[in-house]
Amino acid sequence: MYYFARLARSIEERLVLLFRQSKVVGGLYRSLGQEGESVATAYALEKTDAILPLIRNMGALTTMGVRPREIFLQYMARAESNSRGRDLNIHIVNLPREGAQAPVIVGPISMLGDSIPVAAGIAMGARMRSIRKPLVAMAWIGDGATSTGAFHEGMNFAAVQKAPLVVIAEDNKYAYSTPIAKQMAIARIDERAAAYGIPHEMVDGNDMLAVYDVAKRMVDRARAGEGASLVGVDTMRMQGHAQHDDARYVPKAMLDEWSRKDPITRFRDWLVERAVGTPQDLDDIDDMCKTYAAEEAGLAEESPMPDPATVSRGVYAGDDFAQPAIEFVKSPFSTP
């Protein structure tokens, strides 16, 4: 888990450099401070389960083995990216292919909340097709996005259908500039689930072990056919909504307090205490992630921009214009 979280952060740090060189097309959204929960929740899944991440779930992608190059290709809108430069950042899709043992990945569309009904359908569809039986779907949703009608309809339908779906609701204190108090009148985001009659728990999102523990329990019950559930994670968005946003609306004291709770540092300290790894081992991993991210970014830069001649291809079926499949990599560390 340490590696996946580190890698996520290294990828984003590399993206910041590319952004400064204006090689990133459009906006760049950081998950700084939230890498822990993204990784620890996805870590509770099988490598063949389904994920529906949002823009801040880079850690879910590294954990499921998405090759970093894929992410750089997307952010730089290159021809070899999964969307062939047609859609933004981590808007990537990987559907079940004959034989392939890869995870199902359905990246977001920008309309917040829409991924929840789709996640319910993926969970139900997999159950009907008995694909990789039993498949569990995991979807992440921001505090702000839980206010959308699509979230409500999708959660309620998943609950009634007892769909094998685990939803991770991220209270990172803000939706763009809007503080959570203007978003909902409940104290704990997981109470959103009370309206659907499904199990829900709140967890310290910056404590990776605690997050993994809750997520694993919810994933297990989903796989056992006990239906949908929601995990509320208490965390903090440590930067602006995107690079253009200096987030001056966030109280400094709040950031200071949360910076002391950085999930990666906390997990690192725990590993050292428990002597699971020495500081040296962990520094090595850090360096490895930095180098790996740099290499992958370099490879991605070699990919050309899309050919304008292809712009009209693939709107409908019947034209053989296929999108490149996502490449997955094994982690250098054995994963249970």
Added chain:
Amino acid sequence: MYYFARLARSIEERLVLLFRQSKVVGGLYRSLGQEGESVATAYALEKTDAILPLIRNMGALTTMGVRPREIFLQYMARAESNSRGRDLNIHIVNLPREGAQAPVIVGPISMLGDSIPVAAGIAMGARMRSIRKPLVAMAWIGDGATSTGAFHEGMNFAAVQKAPLVVIAEDNKYAYSTPIAKQMAIARIDERAAAYGIPHEMVDGNDMLAVYDVAKRMVDRARAGEGASLVGVDTMRMQGHAQHDDARYVPKAMLDEWSRKDPITRFRDWLVERAVGTPQDLDDIDDMCKTYAAEEAGLAEESPMPDPATVSRGVYAGDDFAQPAIEFVKSPFSTP
């Protein structure tokens, strides 16, 4: 309250006759068995508050003093109806007019759930304009309609804004043919409100006094500036969704059981026990309602159908085509 509930039932019984004579245009939706909760909730309001009833809240209209003729005019799509024959059944609207002390009435549009955000806006708007300060808005919503995204967005916004809104969620066991178990995975409909951090209570919807009691408390707190709340009423739709639906999907035993709990009969028995009225008094009221409904229906039948020449009028402002105002009547009985 007895009178208003009786009158609601008499109006609908008269509508059934008109329907059989195919004088009703389109469908006819009964509130048989639910007149009690519609009346008892609306009875908790001031006569100048705002209501957003749905098709089964005939009792809310009688309670707020809408003249029965208005309802017959609407159902028969007559020229003098509030919608001039342009919209169905109780889709009527009465907005604040200079000087007038009438209630604000915003009938439904067919898209279920849409009335909740509008209700939130009415409550917030009245507060901003300090109209009849402080005005309380009451909206009714069916079990099925609580599954819509519009319901969720409206409830959440009203909660965050502490809008003076009381929502009555009617668990009448079915949404058309769909039993509540296929609609939601919660045992009590009022738990929908747990997602919004607002007070909610469940009440026996066929016990008019209990309903009034809860509704009054919620209305009082709304008026006191304490914000939105939700009342869940446990009741039963005693007929099909509309006249065309024989509801054979409803277990006979269930209907028998509920018919023993008829809200009007129960209230009547209570009045007699407490000697508030003799059986004779109440029979007189019953007859009075029957006769009144019949007279009003007769008057409505005298109204012509709309003139086709007016069909294009009043789509936009600037053409002086005005809709007739709703007529209100005082109840023959003094109301506290």
Added chain:
Amino acid sequence: MAVITYLEAIRQALFDEMARDERVFVLGEDVGVYGGAFKVTEGLQARFGEGRVIDTPISETAIVGAAIGASYMGMRPVAEVQFIDFIACCFDMLTNFAATSRYRNGAAVPIVVRGPCGGGVSGGPFHSRNPESFFLNTPGLKMVEPSTAYDAKGLLKAAIRDDDPVLYFEHKYLYRRIKDDVPDEDYVVPLGKAIVRREGTDVSIVTFGAMVHTALDAAAQLAEAGVQAEVVDLRSLAPLDRDAILETVSKTSRVILLHEATRTGGIGGELAAIIAEEAFGYLDAPVTRVASLDTPVPYAPPLEAAFLPKVEDVVSAAKRLVRY
């Protein structure tokens, strides 16, 4: 061969496709036990079980969203919108998620979203609309609307087998009012292909859905007046059969665009543009639209009658054109 109603033809298509392909399933409000508000799905649940005929909560966005998700996993969902007016409640999911999925990531969305459209039954402003032009400006969607029982069955089978999201509009006025011969054996009516319902040389009436019958009645009256009208039934609204449109215009040089949706912003505009751009040289008279009035759909019968396009409207428009 059997003579069946438009409604029965739709039911048969669903039945046949579910029997043929286990990936096909139906979801929507009251489609199961009740068999749908109009009984289109009657008997399906009894035959295929609750697992493949799913009664949903009142959640159009969840219905379509779940259909998209299930289709990603290899299923072939057919979602019912109880009245097509309520498709407005899932406009976002259809236009932003379903329509763009293949273009963005090569992820096919083989779903069908079907429901009853149209007026003439005193349904009022919220149970009578014709929504085709809401979706016409969104590439990635397909749309069809049958005018006969034969097409109702053949188009629905084609839509279910198609690999793109298809909106299937069934005109509720036709459900039980029209009957025609429908083969028992399997057949499809290909998407994107119009058909000439009546040959003529003087004026073309390009239309679809319930208005095809209005057009045919008008053509019959016109024949008595010595005017030979050609009636073209588009059947598919996206993609449009440009060849068929241009062919009839080149033949008659006079065209009426007839649709039940309100005039301004209706599909008649797109048709007029195609003709004005590509058949300008053939035209001997102005393109003429006959459509509903620019108001919400009124409820009272006399108002709705004044609102909807009538046979006389088509006849007089045609006479104006031939006199031009």
Added chain:
Amino acid sequence: MAVITYLEAIRQALFDEMARDERVFVLGEDVGVYGGAFKVTEGLQARFGEGRVIDTPISETAIVGAAIGASYMGMRPVAEVQFIDFIACCFDMLTNFAATSRYRNGAAVPIVVRGPCGGGVSGGPFHSRNPESFFLNTPGLKMVEPSTAYDAKGLLKAAIRDDDPVLYFEHKYLYRRIKDDVPDEDYVVPLGKAIVRREGTDVSIVTFGAMVHTALDAAAQLAEAGVQAEVVDLRSLAPLDRDAILETVSKTSRVILLHEATRTGGIGGELAAIIAEEAFGYLDAPVTRVASLDTPVPYAPPLEAAFLPKVEDVVSAAKRLVRY
């Protein structure tokens, strides 16, 4: 008089109207403390307080629904949709509730729903759309889209004072790219009135929004080639200024319909129909649409450049027409 940006003009209109009329208030996502994603509402909350500049949850349907309800109580709400693409999430509330209210019950809905539309900034499929034709078939709504700072201010003031629901589309590409003279004193640009941006005799380019500038560049190039193009800026998309459209066609007999929305099902269809119906006699050449390609809006700059209508496209279309 002061030279200000298109964005500043919108901000001033909001500021002036809120100062002028206490019933006017603003609601939307991040419009308060942050001043809006594009800073259009910057400074409003500081001046008018949290009560009149309301930060909402992410709930477009609630935003528009609450605006309708507040307008029923006499308020004049101006709702912001952070990117106009998200208007798809309140399509139902706008087309079914707001649009029909006056017709059904004589209940006015004086609201404005505004937001940034359009491409050219690598926004991708979900932050670049032009939604006018989604709404063109719904009577009861009005729509405007300014192309200059002067109109941006004048049209927004007119929209806020109008007694019907108005959709106000602001093209994000123009926000900071164009500046022009705007009076300090109060003025409005009336709804429903187009304006001729450049006089010409050989060909008409009927357009609006950011494409007005594309059209003017094309007209300049054409002038060098000896072709005098007239550029008509519609400004209002509903209701359309039929007289202005017919007048320019009668003058030049050749017309290009230019819009940024994708071609099929775009507003060009309605314009073509009006012209084909009412100006047929004047036309010397086919009506010609220049619009974006029929695909979702692609993200990568080379793709988006190929997708959007370009000056050259207009120039060559014009040359084809004059040669016809």
